[in-house]
Amino acid sequence: MFPEFEVVPAVDMQDGQVVQLVGGERGTGKTYGDPVEAAQRWVDAGARTLHLVDLDGAFEGERQNADAIDAVLDAVGADVDVQLGGGIRTVEDAVSLLDRGVDRVILGTAAIENPDIVEAISAEHPGSVLVSLDAKDGEVVVAGWTEGTGLDPARAAQRYAELGAGGILFTDVDVEGQLEGVRTEPVRNVVEAVDIPVVASGGVATIDDVLELADTGAAAVVVGSALYQGAFTLEAAADAVEEHR
Structure with a gap:
């Protein structure tokens, strides 16, 4: 997983369309069209990994954009890694997605409510679970960022690493x-707490932001709004990262 620092484009889906929310709040998002077209655009620009999120699934507690996700998987093929989150609540659901061709499942609410799910999935597909720790005011939040848990992100990351998580997705x-x-x-607090890869997410506006996150020791950064709004291109970010190594 991420042999070197990588910029990962986000393809967040709501009602079958690509959407970028502000602060995770419903009704704040801008729509950017068809998920397959977005995914193909990023692959053509050099993406080695895609970050797919079923936003409806995250809010409702069960996957809602399965058709769009299947279409993206069919379009990008096996040469591109796909990590998927949003509404994955059971071992069976996770394993079926991994068997279908998803490379990593992202577990947020499910991992918080039932930590053993991480160990169970990892037993069948080692290294395939990316535990999502989304922090608001220094506290891990779940259910589409609407409910606090009282958990400290760094301490929670340690717990999931012990349970076999392949990596941590940390969203500010x-x-x-x-x-x-x-x-x-x-981000650095979480990176220093564990020996597994940490993927950073949240707030990227410039290529300098990407490089700052690379310097924390994060394994990758997920970028959404900045790419969709044209703040910089994926190619330019990848070139900057290469020069920064």
Whole structure:
């Protein structure tokens, strides 16, 4: 998983369309068209990994955009890694997605409510679980970022690493989707707490933000709004990362 730092485009789906939310709140998003077209655009631009999220699934607790996700998987093929989250609540659902061709499943609410699910899925597909720790005001939140848990992100990351998680997806909800820059300290705290890859997300507005996150020791960064709004191109970000190594 991520042999070197990587910029990962997000394809967040709501009602079968690509959407970028602000702070994870419903009704704040901009729509960017067909998921397959978006995915193909990023693959053509050099993406090695795609980050797919079923936003309806995250809010409703069960997957809602299965057809769109299947279409993306068929379109990009096996040469591109796909990590998928949103509404995955059971071992059976996760395993079926991994058998279908998803490379990593992202578990948020399910992992918080039932930590053993991480161990169970990992037993069948080692390294395939990316535990999503979304932090708001320094606290892990779940259910589409609407419910607090009282958990500290770094301590929670340690717990899931012990349970066999292949990596941690850390999202800084306080800056997510706002295109106002990143906060490196929360990311670094999680990176330093575990020996598994940490994927950072939230707030990226410039290529400098990407490089700052690379310097935290994160394995990758998920970028959504900045790419869709043309703040920079995926190619330019990848070139900057290569020069920064």
